Amino acid sequence: MDGTNLERLFKRMEERKALSAAQKAELQSIVSAPFAVPAGKDLIVEGTSPSKSTLLLEGYACRYTILDDGRRQITAIQVPGDFVDLHSLPLELMDHTVATLTDCWFCTAEHRDLKEIVRKDADLALSLWRLTLLDGAMHREWIVAFAMNAIEHVAHLFCELYVRLYVVGLTDGASFEFPITQNVLAETVGLSAVHVNRTLQDLRANRLIAFDGLRVTILDWKGLREVGKFDPKHLHLGKNRDVAALLA
Amino acid sequence: MDGTNLERLFKRMEERKALSAAQKAELQSIVSAPFAVPAGKDLIVEGTSPSKSTLLLEGYACRYTILDDGRRQITAIQVPGDFVDLHSLPLELMDHTVATLTDCWFCTAEHRDLKEIVRKDADLALSLWRLTLLDGAMHREWIVAFAMNAIEHVAHLFCELYVRLYVVGLTDGASFEFPITQNVLAETVGLSAVHVNRTLQDLRANRLIAFDGLRVTILDWKGLREVGKFDPKHLHLGKNRDVAALLA
DNA sequence: CGCCTAATTGAGGTGATTCAACTTACGTGG
DNA sequence: CCACGTAAGTTGAATCACCTCAATTAGGCG
Numbered sequence: 001m002d003g004t005n006l007e008r009l010f011k012r013m014e015e016r017k018a019l020s021a022a023q024k025a026e027l028q029s030i031v032s033a034p035f036a037v038p039a040g041k042d043l044i045v046e047g048t049s050p051s052k053s054t055l056l057l058e059g060y061a062c063r064y065t066i067l068d069d070g071r072r073q074i075t076a077i078q079v080p081g082d083f084v085d086l087h088s089l090p091l092e093l094m095d096h097t098v099a100t101l102t103d104c105w106f107c108t109a110e111h112r113d114l115k116e117i118v119r120k121d122a123d124l125a126l127s128l129w130r131l132t133l134l135d136g137a138m139h140r141e142w143i144v145a146f147a148m149n150a151i152e153h154v155a156h157l158f159c160e161l162y163v164r165l166y167v168v169g170l171t172d173g174a175s176f177e178f179p180i181t182q183n184v185l186a187e188t189v190g191l192s193a194v195h196v197n198r199t200l201q202d203l204r205a206n207r208l209i210a211f212d213g214l215r216v217t218i219l220d221w222k223g224l225r226e227v228g229k230f231d232p233k234h235l236h237l238g239k240n241r242d243v244a245a246l247l248a
Numbered sequence: 249m250d251g252t253n254l255e256r257l258f259k260r261m262e263e264r265k266a267l268s269a270a271q272k273a274e275l276q277s278i279v280s281a282p283f284a285v286p287a288g289k290d291l292i293v294e295g296t297s298p299s300k301s302t303l304l305l306e307g308y309a310c311r312y313t314i315l316d317d318g319r320r321q322i323t324a325i326q327v328p329g330d331f332v333d334l335h336s337l338p339l340e341l342m343d344h345t346v347a348t349l350t351d352c353w354f355c356t357a358e359h360r361d362l363k364e365i366v367r368k369d370a371d372l373a374l375s376l377w378r379l380t381l382l383d384g385a386m387h388r389e390w391i392v393a394f395a396m397n398a399i400e401h402v403a404h405l406f407c408e409l410y411v412r413l414y415v416v417g418l419t420d421g422a423s424f425e426f427p428i429t430q431n432v433l434a435e436t437v438g439l440s441a442v443h444v445n446r447t448l449q450d451l452r453a454n455r456l457i458a459f460d461g462l463r464v465t466i467l468d469w470k471g472l473r474e475v476g477k478f479d480p481k482h483l484h485l486g487k488n489r490d491v492a493a494l495l496a
Numbered sequence: 497c498g499c500c501t502a503a504t505t506g507a508g509g510t511g512a513t514t515c516a517a518c519t520t521a522c523g524t525g526g
Numbered sequence: 527c528c529a530c531g532t533a534a535g536t537t538g539a540a541t542c543a544c545c546t547c548a549a550t551t552a553g554g555c556g
Contacts, residue, residue, distance in 0.1 A: 016340070046481075065392045068477045073395045075388040087385075090378035092264070095385050095482040119370040126366065129377050130338035132384065137335075137343050139387035140323040144313045146394040147321045147438040149543075181502065190395040192545055197504060213502075229316045233294075234343040397511075429534065443512055445536060461534075 004031050004107045008081030008168040009055060012134075013127050015167070015238045023124055030113035031055065034105045043084070043106070044098040050088045052108040056080055059104030060180065063096050064187070074188040075142070076135060077101070077161065081168040087132045089114055102179050130236075137234040146190060148229065150199045153189045155228030158209060162218060163232050166246055175217035182213070203227075252279050252355045256329030256416040257303060260382075261375050263415070263486045271372055278361035279303065282353045291332070291354070292346040298336045300356040304328055307352030308428065311344050312435070322436040323390070324383060325349070325409065329416040335380045337362055350427050378484075385482040394438060396477065398447045401437045403476030406457060410466060411480050414494055423465035430461070451475075 006028060013019055019027075034057055037043060043061065044050060061078040075096065078084050084098045089111055118125040138160070145156045165176045182200065186193040203209050208224045210217040218224055237243045254276060261267055267275075282305055285291055291309065292298060309326040323344060326332050332346045337359055366373040386408070393404045413424045430448065434441040451457050456472045458465040466472055485491045 063388065065388070067392065067395060071395070073392045075391045087381045090374045091381050091385070091484060093481075093484060095484065096388060115370065115374075118373060122363065122367040122373075125370075125373060126338045126363075129380070132377070132381060133335045133339050136380065136384035136387055137339070139384055139391060140311065140313070140344060143323045143387060143390050143394065144315065144321045146391065147315065147319065182504095183502080193502095194504085194546080195544055198544095201504085233341075236339060236341060236343065431534080440513055441534095442514080442536085446512090449536085 003028065004034050005057065006031065006055075008057070009083075011168055012081045012131065015236065016130065017123075017127075019124075019127070023121065026117060026121070026124070027109075030109045030117070032108045034107050037100050037104045037106060039100050039102045039104075042097050042099045044088075044094055046094050046097045048094050049092050050085055050094065050111070052110045053086045053089055053114060054084050054098075054106050054108050056082050056084055057105040057107060060101040060178075061098055061104055062101050062184075062188075063098050065096050072187045073190060074184070076138065077188065079161070079164050079168065080170060083131055086128060087135070089128075101184060134236060137236065141234040150189070150191055150195055151202050152228055153191075154185070154196065154199050155203060155208065155224050156230050157185075157189060157228075158203075158216060158218070159225055159228045159230035160232075160235075161216070162221075163235060163237075163243065163246065167235075167237065167243060174219070174221065175215055177214065178211070178216045179214045251276065252282050253305065254279065254303075256305070257331075259416055260329045260379065263484065264378065265371075265375075267372075267375070271369065274365060274369070274372070275357075278357045278365070280356045282355050285348050285352045285354060287348050287350045287352075290345050290347045292336075292342055294342050294345045296342050297340050298333055298342065298359070300358045301334045301337055301362060302332050302346075302354050302356050304330050304332055305353040305355060308349040308426075309346055309352055310349050310432075310436075311346050313344050320435045321438060322432070324386065325436065327409070327412050327416065328418060331379055334376060335383070337376075349432060382484060385484065389482040393476075398437070398439055398443055399450050400476055401439075402433070402444065402447050403451060403456065403472050404478050405433075405437060405476075406451075406464060406466070407473055407476045407478035408480075408483075409464070410469075411483060411485075411491065411494065415483075415485065415491060422467070422469065423463055425462065426459070426464045427462045 010019060010024060044054060056078050058080055061084055062074045063076040063078070064072050064074045066072055085094065088094055114128070118128070141160070145153050148156065161178065162171065162176060165171050170176055182196050183193045186196045189196065191199070200211060206223070208220050208227060210219060232247060254272070258267060258272060292302065304326050306328055309332055310322045311324040311326070312320050312322045314320055333342065336342055362376070366376070389408070393401050396404065409426065410419065410424065413419050418424055430444050431441050434444045437444065439447070448459060454471070456468050456475060458467060480495060
């Protein structure tokens with residue numbers, strides 16, 4: 001068990017079906033050593049064609065596109081265990097940029113090695129394919145969230161983050177680290193920073209969450225889910241017993 | 249060339265790299281005969297696990313989710329040549345519903361046959377995988393479009409439809425059939441039907457498009473792209489010469 | 497202490513919503 | 527051939543959610 005720790009990736013891949021020891025070893029054998037990237041750096045830039053895919057091990061990253069008026073729209077928040085650009089394997093060209101939101105650790109896997117896996121092990125290929133489709137499912141859910149009002153949208157975002165972090169073991173009871181500014185939240189939900197601020201105050205006043213810019217604590221999970229109309233079906237968590245309990 | 253016509257699917261799959269005659273024959277051999285579905289029917293329902301994937305041959309379909317307040321949010325519009333649920337191959341469970349917007353023709357491919365292809369032909373596997381990622385790329389683009397105002401958003405939608413239909417040969421000069429109500433457009437862009445109506449009037453007044461509920465004619469392609477901030481990078485059209493000309 | 501960034505507050509403006517009415521087009525039956 | 531019903535499109539008026547701009551407060555940190 002030396003080298004880069006892929007446990008969080010494995011947890012994600014095993015939501016549907018367990019990986020064999022050989023499959024884990026196979027993945028373990030192709031990933032690079034971990035490396036750090038400071039907060040606020042563009043990691044993979046729109047218009048480039050990566051020759052490897054990058055796995056987030058620690059920290060928060062995001063995908064974004066810059067709008068004409070200079071605003072940045074974040075289209076996904078990535079948490080540890082997420083491949084941030086696995087889709088570049090079949091798609092080749094990046095149509096958006098991936099950046100770090102906090103100090104992060106990553107590792108990489110060469111596309112030629114990943115393609116070799118796809119060739120040799122159809123089950124592993126389907127499992128990797130599945131990971132990229134989960135991104136798509138989350139995108140769809142975000143589109144739906146954009147049709148909600150501000151409070152619902154922000155509540156929905158916190159619900160999603162909580163469950164995703166829970167799956168990879170990064171929640172501590174009802175709370176999780178989230179050192180993200182209100183500005184970044186605004187870029188995520190497509191609202192002004194001022195309105196995000198007022199929305200957070202609403203959520204606090206309704207005793208749904210506490211958030212000090214560093215850590216989110218969920219005070220009323222049932223209430224938050226109700227406000228955010230959150231149904232984790234799009235996360236395709238399968239029959240994970242722990243998560244079932246979380247959602248009961 | 250008997251049986252179901254897969255030309256539009258092939259056009260989509262060949263954006264990056266040509267398929268061999270054998271690969272086309274392989275795909276041709278696993279698809280069902282075409283069948284018709286009338287407008288307004290739910291074709292693949294949220295919560296089910298399809299044992300086959302469905303290809304749209306003619307007409308318009310959509311993916312949607314119903315919100316708490318009863319509104320329907322459309323998360324994708326599907327055009328001929330699109331697999332509407334190829335993602336259910338690795339993902340198994342449908343997290344949203346697919347419905348027809350107009351009278352449609354479809355055909356299907358059994359998952360066991362598709363998996364056999366994935367097993368035997370890694371290139372074809374990557375090509376199918378790629379198709380599902382294009383959906384994801386479009387979802388991301390839609391998220392960005394939701395951060396725009398009404399006119400920009402609607403203009404963006406028409407731009408995207410125009411290019412996608414052009415790729416599969418369904419444009420006639422600067423126009424294309426689009427027998428879609430303003431109500432459905434409202435469900436697509438997340439606006440009220442009233443405001444979609446006023447937005448369309450704006451687009452007409454600015455001589456950007458003509459739209460009578462049955463057919464869209466683009467009067468000012470350059471202007472429309474400008475208003476909609478449309479950049480087709482997310483469609484990953486590769487070096488298709490015709491499309492390059494369209495976008496010049 | 498002074499500086500910087502993030503968070504917060506207030507006031508005024510605007511884009512989009514809701515609701516209700518009216519029109520237009522089209523199909524169906526008397 | 528007209529009377530009617532229905533669905534889609536259009537319009538006006540009042541309201542609301544969110545935005546912009548500007549000022550203020552709070553919290554690290556050299």
